[in-house]
Amino acid sequence: SNSADRPVPKPGVMDIAAYVPGRSKAAPGVKLWKLSSNETPLGPSPTAVAAYEAVASNLERYPDGSATDLRQAIAEVHGLNIDNLICGNGSDELLGLLANTYLAPGDEAIFTEHGFLVYKIQILAAGGTPVVAPETNYQSDVDAILERITDRTRIVFLANPNNPTGTYISDEEVRRLHAGLPKHVLLVLDAAYAEYVRRNDYSAGIELVSGHDNVVMTRTFSKIHGLAALRIGWMYGPIHIIDALNRVRGPFNVNAAAIASGVAAIRDRAHTDKAVAHNETWLPVLTNALTDIGLTVTPSVGNFILIHFPKDDPRRTAAAADAYLTKRGYVLRAVAGYGLPNALRMTIGPAEANEGVIAALTEFMDRG
Numbered sequence: 001s002n003s004a005d006r007p008v009p010k011p012g013v014m015d016i017a018a019y020v021p022g023r024s025k026a027a028p029g030v031k032l033w034k035l036s037s038n039e040t041p042l043g044p045s046p047t048a049v050a051a052y053e054a055v056a057s058n059l060e061r062y063p064d065g066s067a068t069d070l071r072q073a074i075a076e077v078h079g080l081n082i083d084n085l086i087c088g089n090g091s092d093e094l095l096g097l098l099a100n101t102y103l104a105p106g107d108e109a110i111f112t113e114h115g116f117l118v119y120k121i122q123i124l125a126a127g128g129t130p131v132v133a134p135e136t137n138y139q140s141d142v143d144a145i146l147e148r149i150t151d152r153t154r155i156v157f158l159a160n161p162n163n164p165t166g167t168y169i170s171d172e173e174v175r176r177l178h179a180g181l182p183k184h185v186l187l188v189l190d191a192a193y194a195e196y197v198r199r200n201d202y203s204a205g206i207e208l209v210s211g212h213d214n215v216v217m218t219r220t221f222s223k224i225h226g227l228a229a230l231r232i233g234w235m236y237g238p239i240h241i242i243d244a245l246n247r248v249r250g251p252f253n254v255n256a257a258a259i260a261s262g263v264a265a266i267r268d269r270a271h272t273d274k275a276v277a278h279n280e281t282w283l284p285v286l287t288n289a290l291t292d293i294g295l296t297v298t299p300s301v302g303n304f305i306l307i308h309f310p311k312d313d314p315r316r317t318a319a320a321a322d323a324y325l326t327k328r329g330y331v332l333r334a335v336a337g338y339g340l341p342n343a344l345r346m347t348i349g350p351a352e353a354n355e356g357v358i359a360a361l362t363e364f365m366d367r368g
């Protein structure tokens with residue numbers, strides 16, 4: 001029996017802090033440079049845009065509920081078996097499906113201190129208990145994660161590279177983490193930024209997934225492929241996990257425009273190479289320029305940087321910098337919600353925006 005006089009959400013739901021996306025508004029009358037959601041400055045492949053437009057002639061039809069063409073294209077490009085792939089309405093949806101499928105009330109799921117916010121939301125929505133593992137120097141700490149394993153642990157979510165810190169851990173460290181997990185604990189490798197990483201000791205996790213029953217890797221078309229608006233994510237995992245998620249997901253969770261555009265985007269290797277090259281050019285330029293003016297930038301391997309502002313100077317706080325930049329049209333991401341009140345996250349943008357932010361922050365740091 002229940003004496004409430006209106007429907008009441010199940011335990012956990014009202015503990016969720018709703019996700020607040022990166023802002024997309026500058027001051028009135030100023031040209032907007034949106035650098036708050038890690039979107040690519042290059043936009044999508046022109047072939048993806050053409051594929052999107054072609055879908056308009058067939059809008060009355062349901063899409064292929066299994067996103068077969070898209071899974072086929074992903075399988076070909078990455079050398080994977082199509083049966084080990086599932087697509088989602090953004091990788092956000094896949095993270096939610098994993099939580100809903102593998103967490104019963106009271107089960108625990110671990111993520112890192114400054115880990116991607118969606119993990120906590122999905123764990124709570126599933127009725128699970130979020131467990132936070134501290135980081136070391138803004139980097140995921142394998143020992144800290146392993147120390148938090150209990151009888152109730154069911155999932156470990158690891159963003160590698162992590163957002164919003166931009167840091168990564170080596171393939172060797174990921175393997176050490178996996179080796180320390182009980183076999184019934186699922187390791188979710190969230191590799192949303194994998195394409196940007198230029199490090200020999202990094203792996204998105206495909207080989208680890210291939211060899212084990214308790215590892216999956218999630219990826220997205222929102223970053224390198226420039227299709228954030230269409231919400232396309234994919235997951236590579238063992239058949240038994242793909243099967244379970246296929247039972248839980250909505251029947252047409254990936255729409256027709258997403259399927260068509262995704263196929264074209266992933267096949268345009270020249271376009272993704274261009275996006276990677278742009279990032280490789282600007283990542284060190286921004287990091288060095290901002291370090292030179294007295295800011296601290298966490299070394300990043302992604303398409304964004306975490307900029308730390310002085311703690312002891314009330315005129316140069318992250319909030320003051322945010323206001324200063326916004327007034328000039330540069331919209332960065334405040335990351336207080338990630339436990340980083342003294343920092344801002346900046347997406348690597350087009351040259352003009354990157355130069356503009358460097359100039360504006362130089363003035364900001366110089367003023368009396």
Ligand code: PMP
Nearest residue numbers: 090091092116163192220222233
């Ligand atoms: N994982 C990480 C680490 C992210 O930063 C993001 C994007 N903010 C996502 C997953 C979700 O991406 P999407 O749902 O657009 O695929």
